[in-house]
Amino acid sequence: MTVTTILTAILIGVISGVVAALCGVGGGVVMVPAFVALLGIPQKQAVATSLAIIIPTALTATIQNGRAGLVNWPLVGVTMVSSSILAYFGAGWLKSMSNDTLTKIFGVVLVLAGLRMLLVK
Numbered sequence: 001m002t003v004t005t006i007l008t009a010i011l012i013g014v015i016s017g018v019v020a021a022l023c024g025v026g027g028g029v030v031m032v033p034a035f036v037a038l039l040g041i042p043q044k045q046a047v048a049t050s051l052a053i054i055i056p057t058a059l060t061a062t063i064q065n066g067r068a069g070l071v072n073w074p075l076v077g078v079t080m081v082s083s084s085i086l087a088y089f090g091a092g093w094l095k096s097m098s099n100d101t102l103t104k105i106f107g108v109v110l111v112l113a114g115l116r117m118l119l120v121k
Contacts, residue, residue, distance in 0.1 A: 005039060007042075008038050008039060009039070012024050012030065012031055012034045012035065012038070013053070014028075014041075015030050015034075016028075016030040016031045016053075016057070017057060018036075020054075020057050020058070020061060021061045022090075023114070025072070027053065027054060027057055028047075028050040028051070028054060029110060031046070031053060032046045032047055032051040032106060033046075035049060035050065036103070042097040042099050043100075043102045043103045043106070044094055044097070044099055044102060047094060047102065047106075049092075049096070051091075
């Protein structure tokens with residue numbers, strides 16, 4: 001890795017860590033587009049890399065939020081099971097999709113989520 005790549009990755013990490021901690025999006029909303037646009041990583045690899053990074057990011061933020069009493073642990077348990085099962089299958093689907101299709105799906109999800117957050121109280 002070049003120095004420029006390392007510095008860019010650090011910047012992406014800083015921004016995604018703050019976004020993850022404040023918005024609960026795991027930072028993927030920042031990391032995936034940044035990996036593709038700034039580092040030229042293909043969409044599939046950007047998604048997979050982002051997911052690997054989310055593990056320690058989510059763990060450290062969860063520790064802080066758990067200490068503050070902000071985590072609904074019963075909800076975590078129930079949602080974690082269904083989320084983990086579907087994430088396993090989703091990772092399989094990722095392999096069969098083109099980078100272009102995956103980019104479009106990601107963009108639509110971001111736009112719809114953003115519109116809902118802006119328009120629905």
